[in-house]
Amino acid sequence: MIVDFAxxxxxxxSCATQWLSQAGLRPTRQRLTxxxxxxxxxxxxxxxxxGLYAAALECGEKVSLATVYxxxxxxxxxxxxxxxxxxxxxxxxxxxxxxxxxxxxxETQTLSDAxxxxxxxxxLPATPDGCExxxxxxxxxxxxxx
Amino acid sequence: MIVDFAxxxxxxxSCATQWLSQAGLRPTRQRLTxxxxxxxxxxxxxxxxxGLYAAALECGEKVSLATVYxxxxxxxxxxxxxxxxxxxxxxxxxxxxxxxxxxxxxETQTLSDAxxxxxxxxxLPATPDGCExxxxxxxxxxxxxx
DNA sequence: CTATGTGCAAATCTTTTGCAGGCTA
DNA sequence: TAGCCTGCAAAAGATTTGCACATAG
Numbered sequence: 001m002i003v004d005f006a007x008x009x010x011x012x013x014s015c016a017t018q019w020l021s022q023a024g025l026r027p028t029r030q031r032l033t034x035x036x037x038x039x040x041x042x043x044x045x046x047x048x049x050x051g052l053y054a055a056a057l058e059c060g061e062k063v064s065l066a067t068v069y070x071x072x073x074x075x076x077x078x079x080x081x082x083x084x085x086x087x088x089x090x091x092x093x094x095x096x097x098x099x100x101x102x103x104x105x106x107e108t109q110t111l112s113d114a115x116x117x118x119x120x121x122x123x124l125p126a127t128p129d130g131c132e133x134x135x136x137x138x139x140x141x142x143x144x145x146x
Numbered sequence: 147m148i149v150d151f152a153x154x155x156x157x158x159x160s161c162a163t164q165w166l167s168q169a170g171l172r173p174t175r176q177r178l179t180x181x182x183x184x185x186x187x188x189x190x191x192x193x194x195x196x197g198l199y200a201a202a203l204e205c206g207e208k209v210s211l212a213t214v215y216x217x218x219x220x221x222x223x224x225x226x227x228x229x230x231x232x233x234x235x236x237x238x239x240x241x242x243x244x245x246x247x248x249x250x251x252x253e254t255q256t257l258s259d260a261x262x263x264x265x266x267x268x269x270l271p272a273t274p275d276g277c278e279x280x281x282x283x284x285x286x287x288x289x290x291x292x
Numbered sequence: 293c294t295a296t297g298t299g300c301a302a303a304t305c306t307t308t309t310g311c312a313g314g315c316t317a
Numbered sequence: 318t319a320g321c322c323t324g325c326a327a328a329a330g331a332t333t334t335g336c337a338c339a340t341a342g
Contacts, residue, residue: 026316028322049307064324069307071322086283088229088237089306089332101271106280114271122266124286125247131288134252137232138284140270142277172341174297195332210299215332217297235307235331 005037005045005055015039023078033061034071038081044096046084046111047072086111086139101138114140151201152187154179161185169224179207180217184227190242192230192257193218232257232285247284260286 016035020027037055038047053068072093075081082094086104092111094102100116119138127133162181166173183201184193199214218239221227227239232250238257240248246262265284273279 026321028315030323062324066308066325067323073308083234085231085234088231088234091234091307103271103274105277118269118271120268122268123264125249125260125264127286127288128249130291131251132291134287134289136284136286138282140273140282141280142273143280145276145278172296174341176298208299212300212333213298219333220297237331 005059019080023075023080025074025078030061030063030067031071031074033059033063034068035075035080038075038093039095044094044113046092046094046113048090048092050090084111085137099135101140104139104141106141106143114138151183151191151205152189154182154205165226169221169226171220171224176207176209176213177217177220179205179209180214181221181226184221184239185241190240190259192238192240192259194236194238230257231283245281247286250285250287252287252289260284 016032016039017027019035019039020031025031033056034052037052037059038045049065049069049072052072053063053065056063056068072081076083076093079097082097084092084094084102086092086102087109090109094111094113096113098116101114101119103112103114104110105112124133124136162178162185163173165181165185166177171177179202180198183198183205184191195211195215195218198218199209199211202209202214218227218237222229222239225243227241228243230238230240230248232238232248233255236255240257240259242259244262247260247265249258249260250256251258270279270282
C-alpha cells in the first residue's frame with residue numbers, strides 16, 4: 001500500500017502535542033511522531049497499522065508494530081480517529097471523525113472520502129423499537145469502468 | 147452467536163442439489179448439508195463460518211472447519227452468497243445476493259436485513275472518472291436507546 | 293479413470309497481551 | 318517517585334493452504 005505522509009516539521013510536531021494533551025494522552029516521542037504523520041498537514045488520511053508503521057520506519061523513527069497498533073487504538077478511543085470497516089481483513093483509521101461516506105477502490109484496496117455533501121437520503125429504514133442509530137456507514141465500492 | 151437453522155428435510159436437500167448444480171458445483175455430501183442449512187427454508191440468513199460449522203456439527207454432520215470456510219468461499223464465488231463486511235474481525239455471509247442495507251446491533255454483534263424498500267437516496271456522490279459503482283454498502287449500526 | 297473436493301494440521305496474517313524496563317508529570 | 322508507555326515476544330483469532338486420500342461424473 002502506498003501512503004503519502006507529510007514530512008515532519010516543527011510545526012506539525014507542536015500541533016501534535018496539542019492534539020495529544022487535548023485528548024489526555026501523554027506526548028511521548030512515538031506518539032508525537034505517529035500523530036504528526038497521521039494528521040500532519042491537516043489533510044484527511046486513511047491509514048492502516050502496517051502503512052503507518054512503514055511510514056514511521058521510513059522517516060527514521062524507531063517504533064514497534066505493537067506500539068503502532070496500541071497507539072492507533074488509543075487515538076481511536078480518544079476520538080481522534082475513526083475506525084472504518086471496509087475489508088474484513090484490515091482496519092482503516094480515518095482522520096475525519098464525523099459520519100461520512102467513503103469510496104473504496106476494490107482494485108487497489110484504497111479508501112478515500114466521498115464528498116459528504118453529495119450524499120443525501122430520501123428515506124432511511126425505520127429503526128426497530130428500543131434502538132437508536134449509532135452511525136450509518138456508507139461505502140461506495142468502485143471498480144474500473146468496463 | 148445463536149443461529150437458528152431449519153431442520154434438514156428431503157425437500158431442502160433436493161432444493162440444495164439444484165442450487166449447487168446450477169452454480170456448477172459438485173453436490174457432495176458436505177456441500178449439500180451446508181447448502182441446506184444455509185438456504186434451508188428460503189428465509190434470508192446471515193451466517194459466519196463458525197456459526198455454520200457449529201450448526202453442521204449439531205445436526206450430526208461430519209465436516210471440518212476448513213471445509214466450511216472453503217465451501218462458503220465457493221458459494222460466494224458462485225454468487226450463491228454475498229459477503230458482508232461489518233466487523234473487521236469476522237466475515238458474514240448473506241443469502242440475499244442483491245445490494246441491500248443492513249442493521250448491525252453493536253451489543254450482540256448481530257446482523258440483519260433492513261427493509262431495502264425503505265432506503266432511498268436523494269443524491270449519491272459523483273463517481274470519479276473511469277470508475278463505476280460496484281456496490282453501495284449501507285450498514286445502520288444500532289445501539290440500545292439511551 | 294480423472295478431476296475435484298475433503299480433512300487435518302500447519303501456516304499466515306492481523307491484532308492483542310504480558311511483562312520487564314523506560315520515561316513523563 | 319508513581320504511573321503510564323514502550324518493546325519484544327508470544328498468544329490469540331480468523332482464515333487459508335499443502336498434501337494424501339476419497340469421491341463424483
